[in-house]
Amino acid sequence: MRDRPTSVDLPAPRPSACPGLLRIVQALDGGICRVKLAGGVLSSTQARAIAEAAEHCASGVLELTNRSNLQIRGVLPGQQVELIECLRAAGLGPSNPAADDVRNLLLSPAAGLDPQALLDTRPLAAALLELLQNTPALHGLSAKFAIQLDGGEALAMLEHPHDIWLSALPGSPARLAFGLAGCPGDAPLGVINAEQAVPLVEQLLLLFLQLAGNEHSRMRQLLSVIPASQLLQQLQTRLPFAVQAAPIDWQRKPVSQHAPIGIYPQQQAGLCMVAAAARLGRIDAGQLRALADLAEQQGDASLRLTPWQGLLLPNIPEQSADKLLHALAELGLLTDVQEPLSHLIACTGSAACGKGLSDSKADALRLAERLRTSTARPQVHISACPRSCAAAHTAPFTLLASSAGHYQLYQRTPEAAGFGQLQASAMTIDEAGDWFAAHCATGNSDA
Ligand code: SF4
Known part of the structure; x- marks a missing residue:
């Protein structure tokens, strides 16, 4: 008797442009396999399984998504079935193969831990x-x-x-x-x-x-x-019960919308969470494997992905937190809010997406370099086409590609819909860097 179904038992995935674990969608850099994580949580064992599968069956590049999921990029031709089987063997598939698409439930990455919850x-x-x-x-x-x-967590994407x-x-x-x-x-x-x-x-x-x-x-x-x-x-x-009237005076308490970076308190005495951002939302298989090691050595052998395309290690003894944060920086993750890259989001761009008008990831790296010479730390979303895959929200600033190397600059304002108010219609990325240096107040990344 088989203890788990094989690929021949799997229903054909429904037609959709969205990648899933069972529906690997093609991009210019190969297939994309999206692994949906319940509550954004990944055990260290699962993290190692993903790292191994990504190296063996794909390019080894991993993307952290704005729904706290993980994508394996560059899936190789002929490796799809093996990849799917490895992931399912690690318990990363849906309990019902027909239900992969509908597992879209976002929680705070600090669910059950946040003192304000x-x-x-x-x-x-x-x-x-x-x-x-x-x-x-x-x-x-x-x-x-x-x-x-x-x-009601303080660490929440709202x-x-x-x-x-x-x-x-x-x-x-x-x-x-x-x-x-x-x-x-x-x-x-x-x-x-x-x-x-x-x-x-x-x-x-x-x-x-x-x-x-x-x-x-x-x-x-x-x-x-x-x-x-x-x-x-x-x-x-x-419904067999009455829906109660909405309270007129209730307002969800506003929280910081910056990507969490650093050490955060937990409701459990003596423990804390340590968070870091991934460079433009990507890590590689080696980094994921190292994160699994750190989660086992310092925490509870689990990782949590965040909707800011970063990650967090929970249940870290307070006395180990600084050392862990340092280890995350050594791994190449972003642990300093003064690093301009920690405030930038960029979509896949023309390097791997056929719809991209510009190489948004390369341009984001160049923008970060330019910003390092100034004190401006703006939150910027760099999108290579209007589909805005990398950001489900409107960022304080959006650079929307109008042609290769040129961008429209939008600033979020309460009255303007979409990306906000158009500030410039055709800027190079260096001109955008100069604009931010001139217009963004020191130390105010929302300015
Ligand atoms: S925003 Fe456009 S260019 Fe960027 S990844 Fe999405 S579809 Fe591709």
């Missing part, structure tokens, strides 16, 4: 993932359809819009505000008790699929034809 979201997240994976009717959701579960979001409210019993097509900072649609979250999400997803049909794949598209209040009314008829 109102709720440990991990048990509820496990129940929601089980619901998504084990309910065949939900497997028709788009591979992009995503849910955020926010426990800028990525999600199709459904739930956010813990203060007080007892535990309650969650929820909303659609937005972020926990938005006005909520209603409130539920925490134990009602699974049936709420289940009925909301089934209602979405019923109303959206084949025309709408995302919640924001459905809300463009059906008001949220009407959707809530229909949802209520499906």
Whole structure:
């Protein structure tokens, strides 16, 4: 008897442009395999398995995504089946092969650890993932359809819009505000008790699929034809409990939106988290293997990926934290907020993406070099086309390629939609560096 299915048992992946573990999508540098991690968590054993598979079956280049997942780039021709089998053997596949696409649930990388958290979201997240994976009717959701579960942590990404979001409210019993097509900072649609979250999400997803049909794949598209209040009314008829009114005075506490770098306290006495950023969201297999070693030697043998395309090692004894941070820097990760690269995001760009108008990663490195000669530390997203793959949110500044080597510069403002207000229509990357040096105040990376 086989203890796990082989590739011949796997259903054909649904057609989609999104990579998955079972759907390896081609790019100019080879195949891309996206490994979805529950809660962004990776054990050291799994990290080693990924490193080995990435070296043996692919280029060894790994990308950390803005949904706390990991992508293996440069998958070699003829190596796809072996790669998938290695990953599944390491427990990295979905519990139901038909459900790989729908495992899109974002948590704080500090879930269960953050001293400011109102709720440990991990048990509820496990129940929601089980619901998504084990309910065949939900497997028709788009591979992009995503849910955020926010426990009120200080270390939380609150800028990525999600199709459904739930956010813990203060007080007892535990309650969650929820909303659609937005972020926990938005006005909520209603409130539920925490134990009602699974049936709420289940009925909301089934209602979405019923109303959206084949025309709408995302919640924001459905809300463009059906008001949220009407959707809530229909949802209520499906639920055995009453959705509570949204509190008018509740606002999710704002937190820093900078990529976490450094040492962060934990609610567990004597322990802390140590976070670092990856250079332009990438690490290599050797770095991942070294991270697995560090997680075993210094922590609890686990790593957590963050939605800032970085990573965090949890449960580190406080007395070891400085040494670990130093080791992460030695590995080539970014551990200093004064390093300009730690504030830059760049998409794959023309080096490996056919849609790219510019080599955004190379240009980001050049911009960082230019910024090192100034005190400006702006948060900049460099995108080689308008699809904006690297950032799910609007960055304070966006450099959008208009041709090879030239960019439009946008600045985020409350009144301007999209990337923000156009500041310059055709800049070289050096001119952009000079602009930031002249316009961004010292030490204020949001300026
Ligand atoms: S933003 Fe455009 S160029 Fe960049 S990776 Fe996405 S599709 Fe490719």
